[in-house]
Structures are given as C-alpha cells and as structure tokens.
Amino acid sequence: MTHSEQPAKIQRRQRKVEDPKARHRRHEAMEAVKMLDNLRHNFANPPTSMTYFYDLFERVYCQGEKIHTGKPMVGTLCIQIPYEVIYALDAVPVRLCNGFHTDEQSGGEFMPAKSCSLVKATLGMLKQRDIPAVDKLDFMIHPTTCDQKTKAISLIEEMEYEVYHMEFPRVKESEESREYWRRTVRKFTKDLSRSLGRKITRKKLKEAITRVGKAQVAYHRLNELRKLDPVPILGKDVFLITNAFFFDEIERWTQKVHAVCDEVERRAREGFNAAGKRSPRILYTGSPPIFPNLKLPYMIEQADGVIVADESCSANRLFNDMVSVDEWFLYDMVDAVADRYLKGCTCPIFTKNDDRKRRLAELAEQYNVDGVVYQSFAGCQVYEMEQRSIQQEMERLGIPMLYVETDYSPGQGGQLSTRIEAFIESLKVRKRRQNHSKEEA
C-alpha cells in the first residue's frame, strides 16, 4: 500500500486581489520581460553600450518607471506628427502606437476580427488608461492616415479622451495635397500653442529642429555602420534603439545612440562580425515592429539572417529627411517641417507610392541586401495590397522576397519560424552559387 494520509486542509492567505490596472501592468511586464530576455540573452556578444537600452525597456515596461515628469505630454498616434513643433512648445511627444499582445486582445472588442494588430493594441492600451513612460497625457493627436486609424479616433473619443484630429492627404505628389498638409500643420501649430498656453517663436522652433536633427544625425550614423560587411550590429538592437525613440528623453537618447555607434565602430575596425559567417543580409519592410512585438526580427536573426536595413514607420522612415532650412519667418519654417513629413513618407496609404519602391531599391543596393522580408499585419489592407507591386519590383531587381502575414499572437511561432528558416537557407544557397559562378568567371 502506498503512503496514505488525511487530506490536506487549505491555508487561505489574506490578500487583496489585483485591480485591473495592476493586472494590465503585470500582463505587459510579463510580455516585455520575455522579449527582452530573447533579445538580450539569445545572441552572442551584444555591444555593452546596448545595456542602456535593454535596461530602459525593463525600467519602463517591467518596473513601470515614468520617464517624463513636469513637462506637458503630447501623445501621438502616428509618425506623421511633427515632433519639431511639439518640442518647440517645450512639450514632449510620446508615440502611443502599441505592440503588446495583451492589449491587442483587449482592444479586439472594438474592431472587426481581421483588423490591424497595432490599432487594436493601441485601443486596448488606451482603454486601460495606463500609458508606458508617462504619468499623464495633456494632448493627444491622431492623424487621418490609414482607414483603421482614422476610424479609431471616434472609438478613442468614446473612451473619453480628447483627441486632436490632424487631416492628412492621401495623394503625395500634387501641389494641392502639399498645400493641404501645410495648412494642417500650420493650424496644428496654432492650436497646440493655444491649448498648452505657450507661444511658439522662430528661435524655439529652430532649436527644436536642431534637436530633432541631432537625433537624426545619430541615427544616420548608426545606419551607416550597417552598410559594412561583415555587419557589426544586429538588426534587433537597432529596432530596440528606434523603439526607444518613441518615449525616451531625446537628448539622452541621442547621446546613447552615439555611444553605441562609438563601440560598434571600434568593433568594426577590429573586423567584428555581429552575425554568422554566411548570414544573408536582410532588408525588412512593412508593418512596424513595435516592442515587444519584435517577433519577426527576432526570428529572422535567430534563423541566422541579419537585418541590415529596414523600411517601416517605426524604423528608418522615422529619420528619412532632415529639416535643414533656416527660413526667415516662423511659418515658413513650419512649412519646411510639414514638407519633411509628407515628402519623406512612404506609407502605403498613398494612392501612388512609387517612392516606397524607389526607397526599397535604394536600400537594397546601398546595404548590399540578399533578401527582403515583408511583414504585413493581418488586416492591414494597404500593406497587404502593396505587397504585389513590391514583389514585382524585387523580382525585377532579382532580390528574393518573403511575404509574411502576422499579428501579435505568440502562438504563431512554429510555422512562421520554419518559413523564415527555409527562406534564409535558400538565400544562403543562392549566395554560395553566386560566389561560385563569380569565382569561375
């Protein structure tokens, strides 16, 4: 007979059940810590200067640290919001676009089943009224870019947020749209200034342009290093750096990016290779990877690919063009700022988007790319639709492209990673053959 005994009696513990806000915080923290673990520990020799960024994400998302205090906080729901104007008014922009699966699920109730993960997640986060990195929002701006974001405005307003609508044109090339957007930005400048009770001056705007420009310079410097072969920094670290720009204090961010560049440059001089010996060089494009949904970049680099360039609104598009003008009048400067946002944008919402094709071709050449991975969030129609023309363009250039449709669910793992691994392997074989035939010739 086995050991037997009287049944055990439970010991109830006196405690308070978590409130919804604490639960939400914990859910986000639990997701964040896993992705950070992956990015931090599952790759060899990360730059030591990356520790700042790893820790930053842990502090903000796991420990709930609020970075900004004292200044007015301006939440932005798209990259098309001119940061320069916000900084010129001595306020701080914080990008609210969200990458959490837990928020995607809770935001799902507002949207049709097959709709954008990013919009769902952002709605879910706003519903909880728990915004990472900031303790309050003084102003929230939402541009009428894609359909889903545009329609989400009224849903956000139903949650009793005050949202500033920023009208955005759907045609890029025409003079009318340029003027339309300039007027939007001019109006926005006045409205934000009035709302915050602060006056914008030419000097202040110039300072803000410089400040954003310096951040752009640092980011450009980082991206230049990715052109090197062997590549001295992995894409996953660059994605993290870019994501940090959403909420970090801009001067500190700029300084820390330079620190990473310094170290990576030093490593590059020593011939350091951050990737594998035969790692294909990948250009990433499509729906933005927003922390902690760095699932796809993580999988690509775990599969021995290395992301050397990216084209998405949360990656390199952030810093495309710099406002270099120094106009005589304040509102001429505002126009220049407006132009940078419209002209540089390669978002698929535009009716005609040849710029994106050109940009991708350019990146593929400059960064010596072996293959392209195109991600579209399931339900993001514009990215889904543009996939066709980009595919054709890549075929024309002779660059293989993998198209993947994803969402924020972690469960997709097995099947997706197999597809990615197979793609990377095929690129390796292709590269070897090409080298072979070069040698023979």
Place this chain on the structure above:
Amino acid sequence: MPYFAGIDIGSTAIKIVLIDENEAIVGQRVAGSGSMFYKYAKENLQQLTKDLGIGMEEIAYIVSTGYGRKLFKEADETISEITANAVGARKAGEKFGTIRTIINIGGQDSKAIGLDEEGNVVNFAMNDRCAAGTGKFLDVAAAKLEIDVEELGEYHFRASGTPLAINSTCAVFAESEIIGLLGNEHSREDIVAGIHFSIAKRIIRLAKKVGLNDVIYFDGGPALNAGLVAAIEDELGRELAIPDYPQITTALGAALLAKEGHGYAAG
C-alpha cells in the same frame, strides 16, 4: 447503520470519502495512486474502515469515479468525475452560496464545469492538450527548479520581479523553457510566479467557455497551492471559493451519489 463510499481514483492520488445516512463525512483518506490503482484503492478502503471500526459489509453502496474508476471492480456504480465533482462541490461549497462555475485542476487534466441554479451540470470544458496546466505540470516544473511542490506557494509570494510566463503548453517543452530562464539568471521565485500565472490564464480561458457566473469554485489537489490560487484570483480579478479539503470534493460527490444510488436500488 449503513455507510456510503465514494472512491475517486485519479492519476496521481486515490481519494476515499465515507459518509453516513445523514450525509455527514465519517472518514476520508488520500493516498498515492502509484502503479496499481485497483490494489491500492482496495487496500486503502479496507484500512479506512478498519481505522473507523466499521465492517466492510456495513458499506451499503460504493461509487467509483475518476480516471481509474472502471478498474475498481467492487463498485456498485461508476460515474464520471464531472458529475461527481459537481455534486461534491455543491455540498462542500454550501457556505459560499450558489456555485455556478467549477474550476478543477487534477493530476493530468484540468476542467471547468458550468452549473445551473440547482447545481446540475449544463456544460463543461476540459483541456485537450496533454498535461498542460495540470498538477503534473507543476510536479515537472517543481522538479526542474529543484523545489518541493508544497513550496511552490511560498515561492510565489516571495517573487519580487516580473513573473516569467511559460509559453509552452507541453510539460516537456516547458521543462527546457525553465532551464533557459534559469540560465538567464532569473530567480526561481519569478519563474514560479510565471508558471502559476501561465496556468491561471489557461484555466480561465477554459472557464470562460462555460461562463464565469456567480460564485467561482476551485478544487482539486493544486487548489492547496496558495500561489496558484492567488494567480487565478489575480487573473480573474475576483476571489475564488475553495473548500477546506479541495482534494476530496469529487470523492465526496461520489459518496453522495452512492447514497442516492442505494436509495434507488433499495427501491
């Protein structure tokens, strides 16, 4: 005086409850199932009657339930653990009011049972993926962390960092995930909390299928783990009703059904 026995032969433990005509518990016992369910169940029943000074012939009716119920040949009747659990929960949970949802975690399965106002089973859902989120899962995890299953509760409350979820639903893969987390220098406490929250999420997903109504009742051996209880409560955002002896509810249900069965048999 006639007595009625309920024997719940689970994958991990054998639970026996003896009641009298007034439905009062006169004896109860828990023993490991080991490798010979039938032999151990019989021996334990004999031992229990002996301890209580009751003759085996005084047991008027026996109902067996649980994973090994068909192996117990002396049973007058066998009944599924779903029905037995519902009947037992209604009795053991009287003090909590009307129980409409039962969450049960056993050695190798986990289930949610929806009850109507009278306590009848209206629907239920069971895990369909091996040992995911079951007692066995906790055993495997504890072993990998080199701690006792009984210690899991304490570890949970000592956790000070972010709980580390286990994404694998498979106990075998979960093992390697735990090894990975330990390798990344996470504390055992944070891992334990993460395991509890992962199980909690899974069981709530199951419970939502049957509906989360009124009093939510939780039983089965893992209900003794205060850390797991806290995790489920935090995920639910409300308190759970747990009987004093969460392991034996199903056996109690079987005993109550034995009394009822005897009544029918007697006519």
